[in-house]
Amino acid sequence: MAGSKFAYVRNFELPDPLLPGTFMVLRLDGHSFHRFSDVHGFAKPNDVRALKLLDHAATDLMDQYPDIVLGFGESDEFSFLLKKSASLYNRRHAKILSTLTSHFTASVTFRWSTYFPDTPLQYPPTFDGRIVLYPGIKEVRDYFSWRQADTHINNLHNTAFWALVQQGGESTSQAHSTLKGTQSKDKHELLFTRFGVNYNAVDERFRKGSVLVRQQEQQGSHPDSPSPEAKAKANASKPAVVILHCDIIKDEFWDSRPEILSG
């Protein structure tokens, strides 16, 4: 069809397909959340409301995009794994990246007041996003191990840091110097001896992050709707997204969910 004399500009829009048969990992990260968390009075080191808000936005995204087989969230970031065979938007890079980032961001704002009923939004939160392609299972597993190891390292540090400030009465610069050069075991020791905190008993949400997977509802898991019709309906419906706070570095998680890496 002949276009207008202007239509040639369309030729400057180049295709940007993502390599077929590779795993896509989309990582979103809050833009300047150092400031955003201050302005909105997030609890330190971890604000459960903020973490649950991001979990909810991630669940919304996974409900909308069945190609996402795994989500992992910590701090102000979320990573999503799309199955190798994903063909959404013909694997157009900009389309996928912009649409999913926008969806997640919109959900965070949409759900804000549910998690922060007494804290009006001062300005719109925004997220940056990137998609990285991984050729194989090893790289995908190492990617998620990297993020969860990061969660652990940061949370241990932040827990020790804020204990020194909030309970120990140190200034932030004193706390920085107290922790300078300390190893992981020193921080465990400091938390236990000075503040009576057994780090391994700290909420798993903070230590391990949030792991979102699809799980078929089990029969009888709905005590409030025990009718056979309700059960049949639950079992026929698509798997629900569930939020776990479990280890994803060791084999067990992956071995018990082969579908995550198989598609």
Ligand code: DGT
């Ligand atoms: P960016 O990502 O380069 O635009 O800059 P930021 O400031 O978002 O830096 P990033 O992503 O490396 O670090 C996340 C920031 O968000 C960090 O300053 C701590 C803050 N944050 C995330 N989750 C929480 C929370 O639960 N409580 C508090 N108080 N702060 C949090």
Ligand code: MG
């Ligand atoms: Mg950053």
Ligand code: MG
């Ligand atoms: Mg950030």
Ligand code: MG
């Ligand atoms: Mg971050």
Ligand code: MG
């Ligand atoms: Mg359009």
